[in-house]
Amino acid sequence: MKKIMILGAGIYQVPLIRAAKKMGLTVIVASIKGDYPGFALADKVYYINTTDREAILKAAVSEKIDGICTTGTDVAVSSIGYVCEQMGLSGISKEAADLVTDKAKMKEAFQKGGVSASDFRKVFSCEEAKNAAEEIGFPVVIKCVDSSGSRGITLVKEAGGVFAAAEQAFSCSKKDYILVEEALSGTEIGVDGVVQDGRLVFLAPHDKFVYKSKKITIPAGHSFPYSGGKAAEKEIRHQMELAVAALGLENCFFNADVFVKGEKVSVIEVGGRTGATCIPELISLYYSFDFYKKILKSAMGEKPDFPELQKKRPCMARLLMSPKAGVLTSVDEKRLKKLQEKGVLMTLDFPEGYVVEKMENGTNRLGHLVAEVENIQEFERLLREAYSAIFVDGVSLEELWNE
Numbered sequence: 001m002k003k004i005m006i007l008g009a010g011i012y013q014v015p016l017i018r019a020a021k022k023m024g025l026t027v028i029v030a031s032i033k034g035d036y037p038g039f040a041l042a043d044k045v046y047y048i049n050t051t052d053r054e055a056i057l058k059a060a061v062s063e064k065i066d067g068i069c070t071t072g073t074d075v076a077v078s079s080i081g082y083v084c085e086q087m088g089l090s091g092i093s094k095e096a097a098d099l100v101t102d103k104a105k106m107k108e109a110f111q112k113g114g115v116s117a118s119d120f121r122k123v124f125s126c127e128e129a130k131n132a133a134e135e136i137g138f139p140v141v142i143k144c145v146d147s148s149g150s151r152g153i154t155l156v157k158e159a160g161g162v163f164a165a166a167e168q169a170f171s172c173s174k175k176d177y178i179l180v181e182e183a184l185s186g187t188e189i190g191v192d193g194v195v196q197d198g199r200l201v202f203l204a205p206h207d208k209f210v211y212k213s214k215k216i217t218i219p220a221g222h223s224f225p226y227s228g229g230k231a232a233e234k235e236i237r238h239q240m241e242l243a244v245a246a247l248g249l250e251n252c253f254f255n256a257d258v259f260v261k262g263e264k265v266s267v268i269e270v271g272g273r274t275g276a277t278c279i280p281e282l283i284s285l286y287y288s289f290d291f292y293k294k295i296l297k298s299a300m301g302e303k304p305d306f307p308e309l310q311k312k313r314p315c316m317a318r319l320l321m322s323p324k325a326g327v328l329t330s331v332d333e334k335r336l337k338k339l340q341e342k343g344v345l346m347t348l349d350f351p352e353g354y355v356v357e358k359m360e361n362g363t364n365r366l367g368h369l370v371a372e373v374e375n376i377q378e379f380e381r382l383l384r385e386a387y388s389a390i391f392v393d394g395v396s397l398e399e400l401w402n403e
Helices: 014-022 037-041 053-063 077-087 094-100 103-113 126-136 159-171 230-247 279-287 291-299 333-341 376-388 397-402
Strands: 003-007 026-031 044-047 067-069 120-123 140-144 153-156 178-182 187-196 199-212 217-224 252-261 264-271 315-320 326-331 345-348 367-372 390-392
Touching: 003 014, 003 053, 003 077, 014 026, 014 037, 014 279, 014 291, 026 037, 026 053, 053 077, 067 077, 067 291, 077 094, 094 103, 094 230, 103 120, 103 178, 103 230, 103 264, 120 126, 126 140, 126 159, 126 178, 140 159, 153 159, 159 178, 187 217, 187 230, 187 279, 187 291, 199 230, 199 279, 217 279, 230 252, 230 264, 252 291, 279 291, 279 315, 279 367, 315 376, 333 345, 333 376, 367 376, 376 390, 376 397, 390 397
Parallel strands: 003 026, 003 067, 026 044
Antiparallel strands: 120 178, 140 153, 140 178, 187 199, 187 252, 199 217, 217 315, 252 264, 315 367, 326 390, 345 367
């Protein structure tokens, strides 16, 4: 029986683990210790930090794995590239993995490759960050270069906010440098794709729902189909082809954040793995194939095909979030059952009694909701129904969000 190593055991890796089990693969999960649901589903577990490339490689060699992959997390991608190179496995190269897991190196590659992107400065201190921000002009985005889930990223509108934002970015990073970037305007969207032998074989732009916090906008969900026009779609493809070449992506799945303003497209960043926040579920619904299986097949050395795509009914997904920290006191199962009868896929990450966090970055989620719907109004009604069934400190999320 063939073996797949999956890095991470969190909520975003669970569907990948389940898909691998359905395919009859032996699933080996590597992750740090914690209350992660993927451990219970795996055939074997290694308690290793997914950023420890040598430890991951040692386990992979010991198990004689046939493939390695992840979904929804950037931090493990560098280890995947390293193992693929050392063991001759299918996947992202070590060099490309290093570029997509360091936002400063990525921006430098974009600059060399002619990719449309924001102006930026790589800085090593708060004072340098202040000078860079003044050179670029406010507003700017200050971010750490090696995190995901919107951690360590702040939108700064004036000079007085630079030092605090820079200190936060440094505190979230293992590097001794951070980025100061021009703040782009326009509509932020997501783009997922697949590269085989350096060629873009699948591209799926999609609209993005964002939650606007005091510091930055946080991805909160996505919808298909993409609502932009044909001209914008053509330019998105052009910029993604440039980005793929600039980063040296050859055999991998990727997720990108992009700003679109009219027909101008600017690439924010590219991750060397499929996106989170239910993107694989939405792609599977919209294009009528199992996207997780294609990720796994690619990791096992196959080249999954993407034939003429049969598009289905539009679909949307949102993270379930709480505007305050508190205890998940109860869940109205009857209301949730009614949602399920409508064909809604809803997942809660935590049981009753769990202490939930206030929504401040992409990791502060309670669960997610996915539905095939005709329009945003229909989806918002379903979302309100879901929120009315979940209670934090005895108050429904619907009421909390309306306060």
